[in-house]
Amino acid sequence: MTTDKVDPGPDDAGRFGDFGGRFMPEALMAALDELTAAWQEAMADDAFTGEFHRMLHEYAGVPSALYDATKLSEHAGARILLKREDLNHTGAHKIRNVLGQALLTKRMGKTRMIAETGAGQHGVATATAAAYLGLECTVYMGEVDTERQALNVARMQLLGAEVIPVSSGSRTLKDAINEAIRDWVASVDHTAYCFGTAAGPHPFPAMVRDFCRGIGDEARAQCLELTGALPDAIAACVGGGSNAIGLFTAFLDDPDVAIYGFEAGGDGVETERHAATIWAGEVGVLHGARTYVLQDEDGQTVESHSISAGLDYPGVGPQHAHLAQTGRATYLPITDSAAMEALALLARTEGIIPAIESAHAIAGALDLAKERHGQTLLVNLSGRGDKDMGTAIDWFGLGQADADGTPEPASDEQIAEGAK
Amino acid sequence: MTTGKAFATTRAEGRAALVGYLPAGFPDVPGAIEALEVMVDCGCDVIEIGLPYSDPVMDGPTIQAAAQRALEGGVRTTDVLRTVEAVAATGTPTVVMTYWNPVERYGVERFATDLANAGGAGLITPDLTPDSAEEWIAAADARDLDKVFLVAPSSTDQRLRYTAEACRGFIYATAVMGVTGARASTSELAGPLVARTRAVTDLPIGVGLGVSNGDQAAEVASYADAVIVGSAFVRPLLDADDRASGLKALATLTEDLAAGVRRG
Structure with a gap:
């Protein structure tokens, strides 16, 4: 392991490599x-x-706990640690x-x-x-x-x-x-x-980033205390990217810790209905910074789509664009349905209803667990799901008194409605 | 053709220039060209063609509505250049006002080449300051294009000097702290801003944001080298029942403003 510190940026002009400004x-x-x-x-x-x-x-109830999610871990086949930002005042990071x-x-x-x-x-x-x-x-x-x-x-x-x-x-x-x-x-x-x-x-x-970096600073120390080692990988959802950069910052100088950001894949990145800006966007300028942007041939911003309103944004923070370009972090899309499935799984296994945003990170960690069997994955549970119950009711067909409570797959109609 | 030509004329006549704005593609591409030709015929000295953009952070409701309608009508960057070509052919210096991303997307070099070939005079860039404009400055200088950056009442003297040094053609002084849109009275911030800008440059100084009639134009013309009018030109076209009456109202307004800059 090297101990070289990487300058996280930005420079005096606010640039992270080619991005920002x-x-x-x-x-x-x-x-x-x-x-x-x-x-x-x-x-x-x-x-x-x-x-x-x-x-x-x-x-605000900070520092939030780092929770060893043993039942979810058992299901996933990797040790999943959840940074409980959902327990903060107002319910998120x-x-x-x-x-x-x-x-x-x-x-x-x-x-x-x-x-x-x-x-x-x-x-x-x-x-x-x-x-x-x-x-x-x-x-x-x-x-x-x-x-x-x-x-x-x-x-x-x-x-x-x-x-x-x-x-x-x-x-x-x-x-x-x-x-x-x-x-x-x-x-x-x-x-x-x-x-x-x-x-x-x-x-x-x-x-x-600096106001949110406590997420990662705390989680890094908590992980060392709990497990005696750093995690093998860390994961967060990325819309604009504040919770993700808040987690990532503490780990940028830990080259053995893999960093993953999960973007909103909406109906799928092969469709036009998603918000996977880094995955599918191209370099442009939006809202004051050079970054990846969902845009058309003429540079007009294209509307994004996600079941999660918090990830439904056609741009992304410039430091994420930089981390993607340099390869320090990997950004992958998670579809609406994968996120909703992860939301239900966390609710059933751990008794935690996450925000749909955070459910993208859970879904991503479940994917990572398949190739990182037995490893430690630290996931930012950036917010709680109370606000998303309307969407969950529609998606899973919940809320009827006689329902047996088993989540059922959403109908095509529900998917279309939920993704609006 | 650069805006310098228009300013040479207006300075010789001892008056301010009238700079008139309309977005391309509003109400549609030929309709905008027709309207801009009316503005030329009725006394605009410089024409400013807006490139409609999805996220116009410096524009108030009037120009937003016009730009949105143009985008809904399918206006493309190439249509904007086509509009420049048609208007520049009248002999009136024609600049494009554009947010930055569409230019970057088109390719800065390619945009500068196509703009120059269309006879365009240069660019006004509301969300690009000289700090971030290295590529545009190089492309413009290579083709003799005007670079019009904005100064604001909040600009420090240091930034006024820095911005003025990067400008060619004229300097765009935003008279109010706020977005585009007609206002009942002109701003008391404009005069001091023009005076501070004059102290650091010999370039002509245009004042924009808020002017909507001849009397306001005359007042601004008393201390500025150009009176820049945008939303007020869009308004009659948005309000008119039909195109002919919209153009008639536009002609009347242009004549009123053109008379105003001659009184100032």
Whole structure:
């Protein structure tokens, strides 16, 4: 084993090799520079990092447990360890990112946060952090998503946030990001943009990574303590990629640890209905960074599809693009049906209902177990599945009082409906 | 043909230039060409053709709606170049306003070549600053194309100088902190921004974002070298019951704005 440290990037221009950078209107350049400086100063200030860790510990329930999933392991044929981010406050790893950005917002003297959200998880997390730290909060959400995720709209409203439905473009996550950027151009003097994933212009990919990297730092130490060794492989789902980069960062200098990211394969990467950006996309510029993008011949962004709203994004964080290009990490697609099967299996074997996003990582680990028999696989269980019960009811035909509870394969109609 | 030619004329006449924007393919490709020809005939000194893009983060609802309609109508990058060719043939300097990804996808060298061959004057790049523009700057310089980058009220003096040094043709000063769209009053941020930009460059300075009538144009023309109008030109075409009345309203508006830049 070598002990050479690999510089994880980015460089001063925010680039990870060929990826990343800052493709943004000049109007936001001063704000991005200001944010970069404030973030770097904050990370070097023990008062800031101490307060961040205090909030994570006392308020968000971090560090999350590393759970030895013996029954799932027995089924899989490999030892599967689950990093239980689903047990964090608000139900996912996202609380780490938003607490970091909200604390930084306060430190910068700004009074308002805006955010984009797809399914509503990042919106709820941002609204939570804003309520906790006394900031105003506006969340942009595609009109299509506000309709299919009304419960999360209600949660955000109860937390005091204003939710603005976005009716432009495809009326989903990417359009919510566009609208949030438009707001930010006009409000940047008093408003911070709390970006939801490790994508976008510099410094967001690096900043979001650093706020989420506790996932991997904790898991690495927990794994050593539990097993006496590092895992053979680690796995996470990848949409924009914040939970994945949060896990991967601690292991980048461990060359014997294989790294896997599982993208949303939707109906299958051979169809046009998927969100496997690294697997099937091509290099382009979207939302401020050079990365892999699902796009047509003319560079117009193509709509992505996944049963999991949190993975339903036609771009991906630039560091993931870089890790894929250099071969340090491997990115593979997982179909909707494989993810739903893994969701049901984890529920039955371990009594844990994962978020559908995280179920992609479980499904990927089950595939890995076939070729890595007896090895240790560490999987980030990035979120819990309460929010996905509507989808599960439709997919498995659940919810009838006389049902015997055995999950049945979804009909073609359900698959079409669920993948919308 | 570069925009320098238009600015030589307007400077000689002691007035500001009127720069008019429409997205290509709106309401359809021939319809946009026809509308742009009306704008040329009625007094635009420079034409700015928008390349419709799926994720236009600097545009307000009016231009978004027009671009979306153009994309739904199937407009392609090659159609944009075809539109440039038709408008440039009138002798009016014609630039393309585009978000970056479509150019990168088409191929920066190939786009620059085809734009130059179509008679286009250059590019305005709302989400590409000189920091990330090395490839475009090289391609433009090799073909004598204008590079129009944006400056904003939030730009530091250092960034104003840096951006101005990378520009050729003119500098696009965004008069408000916000997206495109007609506004009732022009911004008080525009004047100071133009003054700060003047301090670092001799290039003409165009002011855009918000101008919708002749009086506003006259006010902006009193301190800027060009008045850039976008959403206001799109609006009559979006609102009109039929194409003929849309073009008539467009002609009236262009004449009002052209008179405005001559009063300024």
